[in-house]
Amino acid sequence: MNEQAPLRIVLAKVGLDGHDRGVKVVSRALRDAGFHVIYPGLWQAPEAVVRTVGDEDADWLGISLLSGTHLTLVPRIIDLLKAAGLDHVGVLVGGIIPEADIPKLHEMGVSRVFGPGTPMTDIITYLRSEGSRTHA
Amino acid sequence: MLSDLLARLEEKDRLALARLLTLISRGEQLPEISSAIGTRNETTPVVAITGNAGVGKSTLVGKLAEYLRGEDKSVAILACDPESPLTGGALLGDRIRMPSRPDDAGLFIRSLAAASGHQAVAEHVDLMIRLLAKFGFDVILLETVGAGQGDTAVRELADVVVLLVQPESGDELQWEKAGLLEVADVVVVHKADLAGAEKTEGQVKELLSLPGSREIAVLRVSSRTGQGFEALWEAVMAAPRRGTTLDGRQLLRLAQQLLADRYRSRGAAAGPIIDRWKAHQLDESQAAEQLLDLLVR
Ligand SMILES: Nc1nc2c(ncn2[C@@H]2O[C@H](COP(=O)(O)OP(=O)(O)O)[C@@H](O)[C@H]2O)c(=O)[nH]1
Ligand SMILES: [Mg+2]
Numbered sequence: 001m002n003e004q005a006p007l008r009i010v011l012a013k014v015g016l017d018g019h020d021r022g023v024k025v026v027s028r029a030l031r032d033a034g035f036h037v038i039y040p041g042l043w044q045a046p047e048a049v050v051r052t053v054g055d056e057d058a059d060w061l062g063i064s065l066l067s068g069t070h071l072t073l074v075p076r077i078i079d080l081l082k083a084a085g086l087d088h089v090g091v092l093v094g095g096i097i098p099e100a101d102i103p104k105l106h107e108m109g110v111s112r113v114f115g116p117g118t119p120m121t122d123i124i125t126y127l128r129s130e131g132s133r134t135h136a
Numbered sequence: 137m138l139s140d141l142l143a144r145l146e147e148k149d150r151l152a153l154a155r156l157l158t159l160i161s162r163g164e165q166l167p168e169i170s171s172a173i174g175t176r177n178e179t180t181p182v183v184a185i186t187g188n189a190g191v192g193k194s195t196l197v198g199k200l201a202e203y204l205r206g207e208d209k210s211v212a213i214l215a216c217d218p219e220s221p222l223t224g225g226a227l228l229g230d231r232i233r234m235p236s237r238p239d240d241a242g243l244f245i246r247s248l249a250a251a252s253g254h255q256a257v258a259e260h261v262d263l264m265i266r267l268l269a270k271f272g273f274d275v276i277l278l279e280t281v282g283a284g285q286g287d288t289a290v291r292e293l294a295d296v297v298v299l300l301v302q303p304e305s306g307d308e309l310q311w312e313k314a315g316l317l318e319v320a321d322v323v324v325v326h327k328a329d330l331a332g333a334e335k336t337e338g339q340v341k342e343l344l345s346l347p348g349s350r351e352i353a354v355l356r357v358s359s360r361t362g363q364g365f366e367a368l369w370e371a372v373m374a375a376p377r378r379g380t381t382l383d384g385r386q387l388l389r390l391a392q393q394l395l396a397d398r399y400r401s402r403g404a405a406a407g408p409i410i411d412r413w414k415a416h417q418l419d420e421s422q423a424a425e426q427l428l429d430l431l432v433r
Binding site: 050 | 150154158162219220223224225227228229232236239244246247249
Protein backbone atom coordinates (compact mmCIF):
# COMPACT_ATOMS: atom_id res chain seq x y z
CA MET A 1 0.00 0.00 0.00
CA ASN A 2 2.78 2.34 0.96
CA GLU A 3 5.62 1.79 -1.50
CA GLN A 4 7.84 4.68 -0.52
CA ALA A 5 7.73 4.18 3.24
CA PRO A 6 10.85 5.87 4.64
CA LEU A 7 13.87 3.68 5.28
CA ARG A 8 14.59 3.23 8.97
CA ILE A 9 18.23 3.45 9.95
CA VAL A 10 19.77 3.04 13.39
CA LEU A 11 22.89 5.18 13.82
CA ALA A 12 24.96 3.86 16.66
CA LYS A 13 28.01 5.32 18.27
CA VAL A 14 29.84 2.28 19.58
CA GLY A 15 32.70 2.16 22.02
CA LEU A 16 34.08 4.52 24.56
CA ASP A 17 34.92 7.76 22.77
CA GLY A 18 32.66 10.60 23.68
CA HIS A 19 32.25 12.52 20.45
CA ASP A 20 28.97 12.38 18.64
CA ARG A 21 29.23 15.46 16.47
CA GLY A 22 29.78 13.39 13.34
CA VAL A 23 26.84 11.09 14.02
CA LYS A 24 24.62 14.06 14.71
CA VAL A 25 25.54 15.72 11.44
CA VAL A 26 24.84 12.51 9.55
CA SER A 27 21.57 12.00 11.47
CA ARG A 28 20.27 15.41 10.49
CA ALA A 29 21.33 15.08 6.89
CA LEU A 30 19.58 11.72 6.59
CA ARG A 31 16.47 13.09 8.23
CA ASP A 32 16.46 15.98 5.79
CA ALA A 33 16.73 13.46 2.96
CA GLY A 34 13.55 11.77 4.18
CA PHE A 35 14.94 8.87 6.23
CA HIS A 36 13.73 7.85 9.66
CA VAL A 37 16.83 7.97 11.83
CA ILE A 38 16.89 6.23 15.18
CA TYR A 39 19.67 7.53 17.37
CA PRO A 40 20.17 5.63 20.63
CA GLY A 41 22.98 7.77 22.01
CA LEU A 42 26.62 7.49 22.98
CA TRP A 43 28.58 4.55 24.35
CA GLN A 44 26.40 1.80 22.99
CA ALA A 45 27.46 -1.75 23.77
CA PRO A 46 27.23 -4.15 20.81
CA GLU A 47 24.42 -6.06 22.57
CA ALA A 48 22.43 -2.85 23.04
CA VAL A 49 22.86 -1.90 19.38
CA VAL A 50 21.54 -5.24 18.22
CA ARG A 51 18.58 -5.05 20.59
CA THR A 52 17.74 -1.60 19.20
CA VAL A 53 17.99 -2.79 15.60
CA GLY A 54 15.63 -5.67 16.36
CA ASP A 55 12.99 -3.76 18.32
CA GLU A 56 13.04 -0.93 15.81
CA ASP A 57 12.86 -3.33 12.84
CA ALA A 58 15.50 -1.24 11.10
CA ASP A 59 16.47 -1.57 7.46
CA TRP A 60 20.01 -0.35 8.06
CA LEU A 61 22.53 -0.07 10.86
CA GLY A 62 25.19 2.63 10.65
CA ILE A 63 28.07 2.04 13.06
CA SER A 64 30.37 4.87 13.96
CA LEU A 65 33.52 3.97 15.84
CA LEU A 66 37.08 4.93 16.59
CA SER A 67 39.87 3.53 14.54
CA GLY A 68 41.53 0.65 16.31
CA THR A 69 38.30 -0.84 17.60
CA HIS A 70 36.76 -1.67 14.24
CA LEU A 71 38.31 -5.11 13.82
CA THR A 72 36.94 -6.26 17.17
CA LEU A 73 33.66 -4.40 17.53
CA VAL A 74 32.33 -4.76 13.98
CA PRO A 75 32.61 -8.55 13.82
CA ARG A 76 31.12 -8.77 17.29
CA ILE A 77 28.07 -6.77 16.19
CA ILE A 78 27.71 -8.74 12.98
CA ASP A 79 27.85 -12.04 14.87
CA LEU A 80 25.23 -10.80 17.31
CA LEU A 81 23.01 -9.65 14.43
CA LYS A 82 23.23 -13.12 12.89
CA ALA A 83 22.51 -14.81 16.20
CA ALA A 84 19.46 -12.58 16.65
CA GLY A 85 18.08 -13.44 13.21
CA LEU A 86 18.86 -9.97 11.88
CA ASP A 87 21.28 -10.74 9.05
CA HIS A 88 18.92 -9.06 6.57
CA VAL A 89 19.88 -5.67 8.07
CA GLY A 90 22.42 -3.78 5.95
CA VAL A 91 25.50 -2.63 7.88
CA LEU A 92 27.45 0.54 7.16
CA VAL A 93 30.60 1.64 8.97
CA GLY A 94 31.72 5.22 9.41
CA GLY A 95 35.01 6.45 10.83
CA ILE A 96 38.70 6.57 10.13
CA ILE A 97 39.34 3.06 8.84
CA PRO A 98 42.78 2.20 7.39
CA GLU A 99 42.50 1.42 3.67
CA ALA A 100 43.90 -2.08 4.20
CA ASP A 101 41.13 -3.03 6.62
CA ILE A 102 38.21 -2.08 4.37
CA PRO A 103 38.22 -5.39 2.42
CA LYS A 104 38.28 -7.24 5.75
CA LEU A 105 35.17 -5.38 6.88
CA HIS A 106 33.44 -6.18 3.59
CA GLU A 107 34.30 -9.82 4.07
CA MET A 108 32.72 -9.75 7.50
CA GLY A 109 29.47 -8.55 5.95
CA VAL A 110 29.73 -4.77 6.01
CA SER A 111 28.01 -3.32 2.93
CA ARG A 112 29.97 -0.08 2.73
CA VAL A 113 32.58 1.88 4.64
CA PHE A 114 32.30 5.67 4.61
CA GLY A 115 35.41 7.55 5.64
CA PRO A 116 35.43 10.98 7.24
CA GLY A 117 34.58 13.70 4.77
CA THR A 118 32.42 11.45 2.60
CA PRO A 119 29.88 13.78 0.97
CA MET A 120 26.44 13.16 2.47
CA THR A 121 25.01 12.81 -1.02
CA ASP A 122 27.14 9.68 -1.50
CA ILE A 123 25.59 8.05 1.56
CA ILE A 124 22.09 9.14 0.62
CA THR A 125 22.43 7.97 -2.97
CA TYR A 126 23.83 4.66 -1.81
CA LEU A 127 21.01 3.99 0.65
CA ARG A 128 18.34 4.99 -1.85
CA SER A 129 19.75 2.72 -4.52
CA GLU A 130 20.09 -0.22 -2.13
CA GLY A 131 16.65 0.22 -0.56
CA SER A 132 15.64 -2.29 2.06
CA ARG A 133 16.40 -5.97 2.45
CA THR A 134 14.33 -5.96 5.64
CA HIS A 135 11.21 -5.04 3.67
CA ALA A 136 12.09 -6.44 0.29
CA MET B 137 3.54 -14.09 5.23
CA LEU B 138 1.15 -12.37 7.62
CA SER B 139 -0.09 -15.70 8.95
CA ASP B 140 3.52 -16.69 9.56
CA LEU B 141 4.13 -13.49 11.52
CA LEU B 142 0.98 -13.99 13.56
CA ALA B 143 1.95 -17.58 14.36
CA ARG B 144 5.37 -16.40 15.51
CA LEU B 145 3.68 -13.71 17.59
CA GLU B 146 1.83 -16.44 19.50
CA GLU B 147 5.25 -17.89 20.36
CA LYS B 148 6.39 -14.54 21.74
CA ASP B 149 8.80 -13.93 18.88
CA ARG B 150 10.07 -10.39 19.38
CA LEU B 151 11.12 -9.91 15.78
CA ALA B 152 7.62 -10.86 14.63
CA LEU B 153 6.26 -8.27 17.05
CA ALA B 154 8.66 -5.66 15.66
CA ARG B 155 7.74 -6.49 12.07
CA LEU B 156 4.00 -6.35 12.78
CA LEU B 157 4.50 -2.91 14.33
CA THR B 158 6.19 -1.81 11.11
CA LEU B 159 3.32 -3.11 8.99
CA ILE B 160 0.83 -1.30 11.20
CA SER B 161 2.80 1.95 11.14
CA ARG B 162 2.76 1.81 7.34
CA GLY B 163 -0.96 1.15 7.26
CA GLU B 164 -0.45 -2.24 5.65
CA GLN B 165 -2.92 -5.11 6.14
CA LEU B 166 -4.67 -3.30 8.98
CA PRO B 167 -8.01 -5.12 8.81
CA GLU B 168 -6.31 -8.52 8.76
CA ILE B 169 -4.00 -7.68 11.65
CA SER B 170 -6.80 -6.06 13.60
CA SER B 171 -9.11 -9.04 13.37
CA ALA B 172 -6.29 -11.44 14.26
CA ILE B 173 -5.47 -9.44 17.40
CA GLY B 174 -9.04 -9.00 18.53
CA THR B 175 -10.16 -6.49 21.11
CA ARG B 176 -7.75 -5.21 23.71
CA ASN B 177 -7.55 -6.93 27.04
CA GLU B 178 -8.71 -4.31 29.47
CA THR B 179 -6.30 -5.21 32.23
CA THR B 180 -3.18 -3.79 30.58
CA PRO B 181 -2.90 -0.14 31.55
CA VAL B 182 -2.01 2.26 28.74
CA VAL B 183 -0.39 5.36 30.18
CA ALA B 184 0.26 8.39 27.99
CA ILE B 185 3.00 10.83 28.99
CA THR B 186 2.55 14.26 27.47
CA GLY B 187 3.92 17.77 27.93
CA ASN B 188 5.94 20.34 26.04
CA ALA B 189 9.19 19.51 24.29
CA GLY B 190 12.06 19.45 26.75
CA VAL B 191 9.93 18.92 29.84
CA GLY B 192 11.54 15.50 30.23
CA LYS B 193 8.98 13.04 28.82
CA SER B 194 11.52 10.56 27.47
CA THR B 195 13.63 10.70 30.60
CA LEU B 196 10.63 10.15 32.85
CA VAL B 197 9.27 7.35 30.69
CA GLY B 198 12.66 5.65 30.90
CA LYS B 199 12.84 6.01 34.69
CA LEU B 200 9.25 4.89 35.10
CA ALA B 201 10.01 1.83 33.02
CA GLU B 202 12.95 1.03 35.28
CA TYR B 203 10.78 1.48 38.35
CA LEU B 204 8.17 -0.88 36.90
CA ARG B 205 10.82 -3.47 35.99
CA GLY B 206 11.81 -3.33 39.65
CA GLU B 207 8.20 -4.19 40.46
CA ASP B 208 8.50 -7.13 38.06
CA LYS B 209 6.14 -5.64 35.50
CA SER B 210 7.07 -5.93 31.84
CA VAL B 211 6.89 -2.68 29.91
CA ALA B 212 6.46 -1.68 26.28
CA ILE B 213 7.20 1.90 25.25
CA LEU B 214 5.95 3.66 22.13
CA ALA B 215 7.93 6.88 21.80
CA CYS B 216 6.75 9.45 19.26
CA ASP B 217 8.77 12.21 17.65
CA PRO B 218 7.65 14.55 14.86
CA GLU B 219 8.13 13.88 11.19
CA SER B 220 9.36 16.68 8.96
CA PRO B 221 6.45 18.10 6.99
CA LEU B 222 8.70 18.83 4.04
CA THR B 223 10.64 15.62 3.60
CA GLY B 224 8.81 13.01 5.67
CA GLY B 225 12.10 12.36 7.43
CA ALA B 226 12.40 12.09 11.20
CA LEU B 227 15.04 12.10 13.88
CA LEU B 228 13.90 9.63 16.51
CA GLY B 229 16.04 10.34 19.55
CA ASP B 230 13.90 9.41 22.54
CA ARG B 231 15.92 6.25 23.16
CA ILE B 232 18.92 8.40 24.17
CA ARG B 233 17.11 9.14 27.43
CA MET B 234 15.88 5.63 28.05
CA PRO B 235 17.56 2.67 29.69
CA SER B 236 19.43 0.19 27.56
CA ARG B 237 18.69 -3.31 28.87
CA PRO B 238 19.74 -5.60 26.04
CA ASP B 239 19.23 -8.80 28.00
CA ASP B 240 15.88 -7.85 29.48
CA ALA B 241 12.96 -9.44 27.61
CA GLY B 242 10.61 -7.41 29.80
CA LEU B 243 11.38 -4.06 28.17
CA PHE B 244 10.51 -3.18 24.60
CA ILE B 245 11.03 0.26 23.07
CA ARG B 246 9.79 1.37 19.66
CA SER B 247 10.40 4.84 18.20
CA LEU B 248 7.66 6.19 15.98
CA ALA B 249 7.35 9.20 13.71
CA ALA B 250 4.17 11.22 14.03
CA ALA B 251 2.99 12.89 10.85
CA SER B 252 3.27 16.63 10.99
CA GLY B 253 0.15 18.64 11.57
CA HIS B 254 -1.96 18.17 14.60
CA GLN B 255 -0.78 14.70 15.53
CA ALA B 256 0.36 14.05 19.08
CA VAL B 257 1.13 10.42 18.33
CA ALA B 258 1.93 8.30 15.31
CA GLU B 259 -0.81 6.93 13.12
CA HIS B 260 -2.44 3.61 13.98
CA VAL B 261 -1.08 3.68 17.53
CA ASP B 262 -4.32 2.20 18.82
CA LEU B 263 -3.70 -1.00 16.91
CA MET B 264 -0.07 -1.07 18.06
CA ILE B 265 -1.29 -0.84 21.64
CA ARG B 266 -3.60 -3.80 21.15
CA LEU B 267 -0.75 -5.75 19.60
CA LEU B 268 1.59 -5.04 22.52
CA ALA B 269 -1.10 -5.95 25.03
CA LYS B 270 -1.73 -9.19 23.20
CA PHE B 271 1.99 -9.95 23.24
CA GLY B 272 1.71 -9.85 27.00
CA PHE B 273 3.31 -6.65 28.25
CA ASP B 274 1.98 -5.65 31.66
CA VAL B 275 2.14 -1.89 31.09
CA ILE B 276 2.22 0.20 27.92
CA LEU B 277 3.77 3.67 28.05
CA LEU B 278 3.08 6.11 25.24
CA GLU B 279 5.25 9.20 24.86
CA THR B 280 3.55 11.91 22.81
CA VAL B 281 5.19 14.45 20.52
CA GLY B 282 4.07 17.23 22.84
CA ALA B 283 1.09 18.81 24.51
CA GLY B 284 -1.44 21.07 22.89
CA GLN B 285 -1.81 19.20 19.62
CA GLY B 286 -4.02 16.19 19.15
CA ASP B 287 -4.70 15.97 22.87
CA THR B 288 -8.15 14.56 22.31
CA ALA B 289 -6.74 11.65 20.36
CA VAL B 290 -4.35 10.89 23.21
CA ARG B 291 -7.19 10.92 25.68
CA GLU B 292 -9.06 8.38 23.60
CA LEU B 293 -6.05 6.09 23.25
CA ALA B 294 -4.83 5.97 26.83
CA ASP B 295 -6.39 4.83 30.07
CA VAL B 296 -4.50 7.43 32.04
CA VAL B 297 -2.92 10.65 30.75
CA VAL B 298 0.01 12.08 32.69
CA LEU B 299 0.83 15.70 31.90
CA LEU B 300 4.32 16.96 32.72
CA VAL B 301 5.02 20.59 33.54
CA GLN B 302 8.27 22.01 34.87
CA PRO B 303 9.06 24.67 37.40
CA GLU B 304 8.40 27.92 35.61
CA SER B 305 6.62 31.20 35.91
CA GLY B 306 2.93 31.57 36.55
CA ASP B 307 2.38 33.22 33.17
CA GLU B 308 3.40 30.11 31.35
CA LEU B 309 1.18 28.07 33.61
CA GLN B 310 -1.83 30.06 32.52
CA TRP B 311 -1.03 28.95 29.04
CA GLU B 312 -1.18 25.34 30.19
CA LYS B 313 -4.50 25.79 31.85
CA ALA B 314 -6.81 24.51 29.13
CA GLY B 315 -4.60 21.51 28.53
CA LEU B 316 -4.38 20.76 32.23
CA LEU B 317 -8.07 20.69 32.73
CA GLU B 318 -9.03 18.83 29.61
CA VAL B 319 -6.40 16.18 29.13
CA ALA B 320 -4.69 15.22 32.33
CA ASP B 321 -5.58 12.58 34.89
CA VAL B 322 -2.33 13.12 36.73
CA VAL B 323 -0.19 16.26 36.64
CA VAL B 324 3.51 15.87 37.35
CA VAL B 325 5.67 18.84 38.23
CA HIS B 326 8.79 17.32 36.71
CA LYS B 327 12.42 18.26 37.38
CA ALA B 328 11.44 18.70 41.01
CA ASP B 329 15.17 18.97 41.78
CA LEU B 330 15.06 22.47 40.29
CA ALA B 331 14.14 25.58 42.25
CA GLY B 332 10.52 26.61 42.19
CA ALA B 333 8.97 23.14 41.97
CA GLU B 334 6.94 23.60 45.13
CA LYS B 335 5.63 26.92 43.96
CA THR B 336 4.63 25.47 40.61
CA GLU B 337 2.91 22.58 42.35
CA GLY B 338 0.88 25.08 44.36
CA GLN B 339 -0.06 27.01 41.24
CA VAL B 340 -1.18 23.89 39.41
CA LYS B 341 -3.27 22.80 42.37
CA GLU B 342 -4.87 26.20 42.48
CA LEU B 343 -5.74 26.06 38.80
CA LEU B 344 -7.25 22.64 39.27
CA SER B 345 -9.28 23.57 42.31
CA LEU B 346 -11.76 25.55 40.25
CA PRO B 347 -15.31 24.53 40.99
CA GLY B 348 -16.59 21.66 38.91
CA SER B 349 -13.20 20.32 37.91
CA ARG B 350 -12.31 16.65 38.14
CA GLU B 351 -10.20 15.16 40.88
CA ILE B 352 -6.65 15.26 39.50
CA ALA B 353 -3.53 14.20 41.36
CA VAL B 354 -0.65 16.68 41.33
CA LEU B 355 2.80 15.52 42.38
CA ARG B 356 6.46 16.41 42.19
CA VAL B 357 8.83 14.02 40.46
CA SER B 358 12.52 14.26 39.58
CA SER B 359 14.02 11.87 37.09
CA ARG B 360 17.41 13.19 38.11
CA THR B 361 17.12 12.22 41.79
CA GLY B 362 14.54 9.47 41.39
CA GLN B 363 12.14 11.24 43.72
CA GLY B 364 8.44 10.50 43.40
CA PHE B 365 8.19 7.47 41.13
CA GLU B 366 6.41 5.25 43.61
CA ALA B 367 3.87 7.99 44.29
CA LEU B 368 3.51 8.59 40.55
CA TRP B 369 2.68 4.97 39.86
CA GLU B 370 0.23 4.90 42.76
CA ALA B 371 -1.51 7.97 41.35
CA VAL B 372 -1.64 6.41 37.90
CA MET B 373 -3.21 3.24 39.23
CA ALA B 374 -5.65 5.22 41.37
CA ALA B 375 -6.84 7.41 38.49
CA PRO B 376 -10.19 6.34 37.12
CA ARG B 377 -9.68 4.32 33.97
CA ARG B 378 -11.23 5.77 30.90
CA GLY B 379 -12.23 2.35 29.56
CA THR B 380 -11.65 3.48 26.04
CA THR B 381 -11.66 0.31 24.10
CA LEU B 382 -14.87 -1.61 23.83
CA ASP B 383 -17.11 0.94 22.28
CA GLY B 384 -17.83 1.98 18.73
CA ARG B 385 -15.05 4.56 18.71
CA GLN B 386 -12.44 1.88 18.19
CA LEU B 387 -14.23 0.77 15.03
CA LEU B 388 -14.84 4.33 13.92
CA ARG B 389 -11.14 5.11 14.27
CA LEU B 390 -10.21 2.12 12.18
CA ALA B 391 -12.77 3.07 9.56
CA GLN B 392 -11.39 6.62 9.45
CA GLN B 393 -7.89 5.31 9.04
CA LEU B 394 -8.95 2.99 6.24
CA LEU B 395 -10.59 5.88 4.45
CA ALA B 396 -7.51 8.04 4.83
CA ASP B 397 -5.30 5.24 3.50
CA ARG B 398 -7.61 4.71 0.55
CA TYR B 399 -7.59 8.41 -0.21
CA ARG B 400 -3.82 8.29 -0.25
CA SER B 401 -3.62 5.30 -2.56
CA ARG B 402 -6.43 6.19 -4.96
CA GLY B 403 -6.62 9.92 -4.44
CA ALA B 404 -6.10 10.47 -8.16
CA ALA B 405 -9.57 9.12 -8.88
CA ALA B 406 -10.98 11.92 -6.77
CA GLY B 407 -9.59 14.54 -9.15
CA PRO B 408 -12.81 15.13 -11.11
CA ILE B 409 -14.83 15.54 -7.90
CA ILE B 410 -12.33 18.03 -6.56
CA ASP B 411 -12.32 19.94 -9.84
CA ARG B 412 -16.11 20.23 -9.90
CA TRP B 413 -16.08 21.39 -6.29
CA LYS B 414 -13.46 24.02 -7.08
CA ALA B 415 -15.54 25.17 -10.04
CA HIS B 416 -18.54 25.54 -7.71
CA GLN B 417 -20.47 22.89 -9.59
CA LEU B 418 -20.78 20.96 -6.33
CA ASP B 419 -21.09 22.40 -2.87
CA GLU B 420 -18.79 21.11 -0.17
CA SER B 421 -21.14 18.59 1.37
CA GLN B 422 -22.12 17.19 -2.03
CA ALA B 423 -18.48 16.86 -2.94
CA ALA B 424 -17.70 15.18 0.38
CA GLU B 425 -20.56 12.70 -0.16
CA GLN B 426 -19.25 11.85 -3.60
CA LEU B 427 -15.74 11.42 -2.28
CA LEU B 428 -17.04 9.07 0.40
CA ASP B 429 -18.97 7.07 -2.24
CA LEU B 430 -15.82 6.81 -4.31
CA LEU B 431 -13.72 5.59 -1.39
CA VAL B 432 -16.15 3.02 -0.05
CA ARG B 433 -16.86 1.57 -3.45
N1 LIG C 1 16.99 19.03 36.24
C1 LIG C 1 16.37 18.02 35.62
N2 LIG C 1 16.51 17.87 34.28
C2 LIG C 1 15.88 16.84 33.68
C3 LIG C 1 15.10 15.90 34.42
N3 LIG C 1 14.58 15.01 33.53
C4 LIG C 1 15.03 15.35 32.31
N4 LIG C 1 15.82 16.45 32.38
C5 LIG C 1 16.48 17.11 31.24
O1 LIG C 1 15.53 17.72 30.39
C6 LIG C 1 15.99 17.69 29.04
C7 LIG C 1 14.90 17.16 28.12
O2 LIG C 1 14.62 15.81 28.44
P1 LIG C 1 13.80 14.85 27.47
O3 LIG C 1 13.48 13.63 28.26
O4 LIG C 1 14.50 14.65 26.18
O5 LIG C 1 12.47 15.71 27.21
P2 LIG C 1 11.25 15.49 26.17
O6 LIG C 1 11.53 16.34 24.99
O7 LIG C 1 10.03 15.95 26.90
O8 LIG C 1 11.19 14.02 25.85
C8 LIG C 1 17.25 16.86 29.03
O9 LIG C 1 18.34 17.72 28.95
C9 LIG C 1 17.22 16.13 30.35
O10 LIG C 1 18.49 15.85 30.85
C10 LIG C 1 14.99 16.08 35.86
O11 LIG C 1 14.33 15.34 36.58
N5 LIG C 1 15.66 17.15 36.39
MG1 LIG D 1 11.22 12.90 23.98
